[in-house]
Amino acid sequence: xxxxxxxxxxxxxxxxxxxxxxxxxxxxxxxxxxxxxxxxxxxxxxxxxxxxxxxxxxxxxxxxxxxxxxxxxxxxxxxxxxxxxxxxxxxxxxxxxxxxxxxxxxxxxxxxxxxxxxxxxxxxxxxxxxxxxxxxxxxxxxxxxxxxxxxxxxxxxxxxxxxxxxxxxxxxxxxxxxxxxxxxxxxxxxxxxxxxxxxxxxxxxxxxxxxxxxxxxxxxxxxxxxxxxxxxxxxxxxxxxxxxxx
Numbered sequence: 042x043x044x045x046x047x048x049x050x051x052x053x054x055x056x057x058x059x060x061x062x063x064x065x066x067x068x069x070x071x072x073x074x075x076x077x078x079x080x081x082x083x084x085x086x087x088x089x090x091x092x093x094x095x096x097x098x099x100x101x102x103x104x105x106x107x108x109x110x111x112x113x114x115x116x117x118x119x120x121x122x123x124x125x126x127x128x129x130x131x132x133x134x135x136x137x138x139x140x141x142x143x144x145x146x147x148x149x150x151x152x153x154x155x156x157x158x159x160x161x162x163x164x165x166x167x168x169x170x171x172x173x174x175x176x177x178x179x180x181x182x183x184x185x186x187x188x189x190x191x192x193x194x195x196x197x198x199x200x201x202x203x204x205x206x207x208x209x210x211x212x213x214x215x216x217x218x219x220x221x222x223x224x225x226x227x228x229x230x231x232x233x234x235x236x237x238x239x240x241x242x243x244x245x246x247x248x249x250x251x252x253x254x255x256x257x258x259x260x261x262x263x264x265x266x267x268x269x270x271x272x273x274x275x276x277x278x279x280x281x282x283x284x285x286x287x
């Protein structure tokens with residue numbers, strides 16, 4: 042009997058990684074203020090840093106108003122914040138700023154139990170595991186490496202690197218092209234009924250929905266658009282569904 046799927050597309054945060062972040066946290070903006078100061082970029086205070094970031098992001102977004110699912114890269118924003126205070130910023134220094142802010146805004150960061158066993162099972166069964174994530178690569182790439190997911194996943198697509206985010210169809214279409222697969226050969230696993238399940242459905246990809254602690258507040262325990270809905274990151278139920286032979 043044939044495999045049911047050739048690949049599984051995975052969301053990251055709330056699906057493989059259990060995380061809590063607060064990007065409005067004063068602690069995070071103070072940490073960025075201190076990192077900029079240590080690099081030679083003097084701002085009056087953390088509030089000034091926050092204003093500069095928001096203004097820089099607005100500039101990056103200019104010209105993309107009609108592109109609903111455009112995803113900016115924050116690296117040029119950090120570079121501009123440094124340059125505005127006379128610091129010649131290469132990409133590495135800008136990435137450091139992003140990582141400082143991310144660490145300070147994060148209160149919980151861990152794999153969900155069973156992630157690596159699940160990914161090993163897929164690999165053993167010849168099913169590719171592909172990340173399709175809305176994220177900023179300046180902090181997501183290091184986080185993947187820290188947890189060993191960079192080696193465990195077969196391919197990684199991050200919205201800031203592709204300049205498009207979920208639920209936009211373009212990111213899913215790009216993932217299909219890159220994997221050389223058709224929509225019926227793939228299933229999407231995620232914890233967001235709109236971005237993950239609805240976005241995948243827009244290009245004909247079926248979805249498995251995980252209702253986890255950081256699913257959107259408007260999500261219900263089950264997703265009507267999903268082929269399978271699970272309470273929490275239930276990899277056993279997911280594997281049973283994915284590996285069922287045709």
